[in-house]
Amino acid sequence: MKASPAEVNSTALGQSLQRQIRYCLSRDHLDRTALYQALALSVKEQLMDDWRKTRSSNMSYQRKRVAYLSLEFLMGRSLGNALLNLDLDEDCRQALTAYSVELEQLQQQEHDAGLGNGGLGRLAACFLDSCATLELPVVGYGIRYRYGMFAQSFADGYQQEHPDSWLSDGNPWEIRTPHHDLLVPFFGRVESYVDGDGQQRIQWLDTEKVKATAYDMPVPGYRNGRVNTLRLWSAKATDEFNLSQFNQGSYAESVAAKNLAEQITMVLYPNDASENGKELRLRQQYFLCSASLQDLINGYIGRFGNDLSDFASHNVIQLNDTHPAISVAEMMRLLLDEHHLSWSKAWQITSTTMAYTNHTLLPEALERWPVRLFEQMLPRHLQIIYEINARFLEQVAQRWPGETERLTRMSIIEEGADPQIRMAYLAIVGSFSVNGVAQLHSRLLTEGLFADFYQLQPHKFNNKTNGVTPRRWLAHCNPRLAALLNKRIGADWVADLGRLTCLNSQTEDADLISHWHEVKQANKAALIDLVATRTGVEFDATMLFDVQVKRFHEYKRQLLNALHIIHLYQRILEGDTEGMTPRCVLIGGKAAPGYAMAKQVIKLINNVAYMVNYNPLMKPYLRCALLPDYNVSAMEIICPAADLSEQISTAGKEASGTGNMKFMMNGAITIGTYDGANIEILEEVGEDNFFLFGLTAAEIAALQPHYQPQHYIDSSSALTQVMQLLESGHFNLHEPGIFDDIIAAIKSPTDPWMVAADFDSYRQAQARAGQAYRDTKHWTQMSIRNSAASGRFSSDVTIGNYQQQIWQVADHHQRHVAKEA
Numbered sequence: 001m002k003a004s005p006a007e008v009n010s011t012a013l014g015q016s017l018q019r020q021i022r023y024c025l026s027r028d029h030l031d032r033t034a035l036y037q038a039l040a041l042s043v044k045e046q047l048m049d050d051w052r053k054t055r056s057s058n059m060s061y062q063r064k065r066v067a068y069l070s071l072e073f074l075m076g077r078s079l080g081n082a083l084l085n086l087d088l089d090e091d092c093r094q095a096l097t098a099y100s101v102e103l104e105q106l107q108q109q110e111h112d113a114g115l116g117n118g119g120l121g122r123l124a125a126c127f128l129d130s131c132a133t134l135e136l137p138v139v140g141y142g143i144r145y146r147y148g149m150f151a152q153s154f155a156d157g158y159q160q161e162h163p164d165s166w167l168s169d170g171n172p173w174e175i176r177t178p179h180h181d182l183l184v185p186f187f188g189r190v191e192s193y194v195d196g197d198g199q200q201r202i203q204w205l206d207t208e209k210v211k212a213t214a215y216d217m218p219v220p221g222y223r224n225g226r227v228n229t230l231r232l233w234s235a236k237a238t239d240e241f242n243l244s245q246f247n248q249g250s251y252a253e254s255v256a257a258k259n260l261a262e263q264i265t266m267v268l269y270p271n272d273a274s275e276n277g278k279e280l281r282l283r284q285q286y287f288l289c290s291a292s293l294q295d296l297i298n299g300y301i302g303r304f305g306n307d308l309s310d311f312a313s314h315n316v317i318q319l320n321d322t323h324p325a326i327s328v329a330e331m332m333r334l335l336l337d338e339h340h341l342s343w344s345k346a347w348q349i350t351s352t353t354m355a356y357t358n359h360t361l362l363p364e365a366l367e368r369w370p371v372r373l374f375e376q377m378l379p380r381h382l383q384i385i386y387e388i389n390a391r392f393l394e395q396v397a398q399r400w401p402g403e404t405e406r407l408t409r410m411s412i413i414e415e416g417a418d419p420q421i422r423m424a425y426l427a428i429v430g431s432f433s434v435n436g437v438a439q440l441h442s443r444l445l446t447e448g449l450f451a452d453f454y455q456l457q458p459h460k461f462n463n464k465t466n467g468v469t470p471r472r473w474l475a476h477c478n479p480r481l482a483a484l485l486n487k488r489i490g491a492d493w494v495a496d497l498g499r500l501t502c503l504n505s506q507t508e509d510a511d512l513i514s515h516w517h518e519v520k521q522a523n524k525a526a527l528i529d530l531v532a533t534r535t536g537v538e539f540d541a542t543m544l545f546d547v548q549v550k551r552f553h554e555y556k557r558q559l560l561n562a563l564h565i566i567h568l569y570q571r572i573l574e575g576d577t578e579g580m581t582p583r584c585v586l587i588g589g590k591a592a593p594g595y596a597m598a599k600q601v602i603k604l605i606n607n608v609a610y611m612v613n614y615n616p617l618m619k620p621y622l623r624c625a626l627l628p629d630y631n632v633s634a635m636e637i638i639c640p641a642a643d644l645s646e647q648i649s650t651a652g653k654e655a656s657g658t659g660n661m662k663f664m665m666n667g668a669i670t671i672g673t674y675d676g677a678n679i680e681i682l683e684e685v686g687e688d689n690f691f692l693f694g695l696t697a698a699e700i701a702a703l704q705p706h707y708q709p710q711h712y713i714d715s716s717s718a719l720t721q722v723m724q725l726l727e728s729g730h731f732n733l734h735e736p737g738i739f740d741d742i743i744a745a746i747k748s749p750t751d752p753w754m755v756a757a758d759f760d761s762y763r764q765a766q767a768r769a770g771q772a773y774r775d776t777k778h779w780t781q782m783s784i785r786n787s788a789a790s791g792r793f794s795s796d797v798t799i800g801n802y803q804q805q806i807w808q809v810a811d812h813h814q815r816h817v818a819k820e821a
């Protein structure tokens, strides 16, 4: 590519691109990386004016704001999304003709911002898009991890983790905003003193301070001139921090201490379902919360002056799970110790500002921190938590006099040899709203995990079913379907996904059906390329594309999927292929590096895939691939191409799921259990357009005490044979014993995931799906009905509900005024 364009660019974007290349890159010959950088900087330049206007309209209209606090924002790539939302796609393509390069080639240069594990982090990203699109004054606060989610490869079928150095070429989307930098204190000791007014106060002294440096990322709304902010904090050692030790003559120690401070934001913890109690993780949490709350208070003082009594009428702080729950104690500390409010005033402000979203029902995933860690790192917060707990238990005792067991159960402090702080309880007590993320999940929270709290304060509890943004997950990732939709029902669906119901009256239209099918086939061709490049496995677009992509966890039951593949393999070996629908099974996902069982399931799937793909008998009927390094960008290619979406968690375990929604929107049909948001998907699309199977949450709970997996194995000849083949070592001939743990888990009466119990029901649902796929017209109609019914799962709907029922920040008049500004 030449640095001087063949033609002169006329649009603002084109001119900006030319300028970036000439004055900012200083190169005579451009490679794609450089051209991508220049293009991204040009696009960012195009949104700077709107970004400034959004900030100043937030300032001038003294509105309530929301801060969305999250340890994770799984943003993925920004270029395509920005071009879509700013309506710059055409301009961009035109500008690039001068450099003879395709936009798609440049888009692929961008590293994913992988600042999250999975569902919870991606939900935060979808929410930011919807907030900007709905013109809500919401700022995201997170951590700018130097290393995001690890990159995954396979060696001999085993997962390998590699560092994700996403910032190594620089990040053109961020802006360093040093005027927002702050200091975050750690360690030290607590002392009480009497102030000038004779008031007893507490001081936190001799702390070690870490500098929180601010980096802002723009979050453009969909074609509305609004640009919200995602503020990410990065830890830097302060000079103070260094000097204190340097003055004692310990130069080397001072350098080591600098590293310690900067370690805080070095890496994202790659666990997504079990708390791991690491001190560094608590430091990350506190660092985010302290910096963000100080920033919010500074902003408030800038707008309204030093009197904080009205803080809660102008701010809501949404806590994304308990990861930022230490905010409750930090807010109290700031109000009490730094701003000298009384306990009752400080508590009134804190507990009417915070709102908590829970994302899990698994007890092992509930965060608890050892009291002894707090004694060291956050001594003042420990005092405050004890005081919150004492006052709360007073309330409990009043409501249920004499019920000491209940006091023990509900205490924020779990007593024992190594006492623990229950972060979920702290979050509930300190918040005015507690929500789950799908109807079933929210109900199970009030009936099970949080039943005591629900009885005490039922008004706090509510449901907000998750959603995904139709900009990234339909308009951007599936341009072919988007074009077809535009032609058929107009383009309003992008910001109003409910419009897709218009398709329901067209499901008999032969032209729509054939175009819909053509779109799916073209999308499958793109996925075929991806799978071939990354795995060497050859998929075939005429076969059923059966897809399960998500984090590896036992409750998500990738193992059940593997057993079904083994079942098909066995049938093909035996020549029992009568009526069998050819299928390509794609699985993708990462296992937490310390999660041995999940890693064994990865190895099993790789071994099974090897046997399947190696055997020419299989080729006409079955192909199987485990895609390495599944991430947001991979999903943008996968979900438009899927026929069948696997959502097969043990009922009652998947809080919501959001991948299920992305697949549905793109016309995949779900094979799923009665769990999480699957239930609501089923409700919208109807039983005829969904392959339902398996025990319900209530049945799972009832079966648990007398579960006999052997009974299920014996009463299903298919499962008997699958287990025999697996136990014979057929898939690990040269690796004896490596699947023993998996086999034992399936056969264990205490298997919490009940894989054996659901196998036959699953097999039958798969057979129904295979059968249905053979009727292309009918399958395509089911596909259309799934997209048509997906409107409820737009994150715009979800955020509309957060806004109306929790945040209550916008009023219509102000929205219009803001638009004119």
Ligand code: 26Q
Residues within 6 Å of the ligand: 117, 118, 119, 120, 121, 123, 269, 271, 272, 273, 274, 275, 276, 277, 281, 359, 360, 365, 367, 437, 466, 654, 655, 656, 657, 658, 676
């Ligand atoms: C906790 C402590 C220490 C280290 C890590 C963690 C940790 C990190 C991430 C624990 C959990 C997570 C992520 C959880 C998550 O992604 N949950 C999913 O949230 C989605 C959005 O609500 C739901 O759709 C999924 O059902 C739920 O599993």
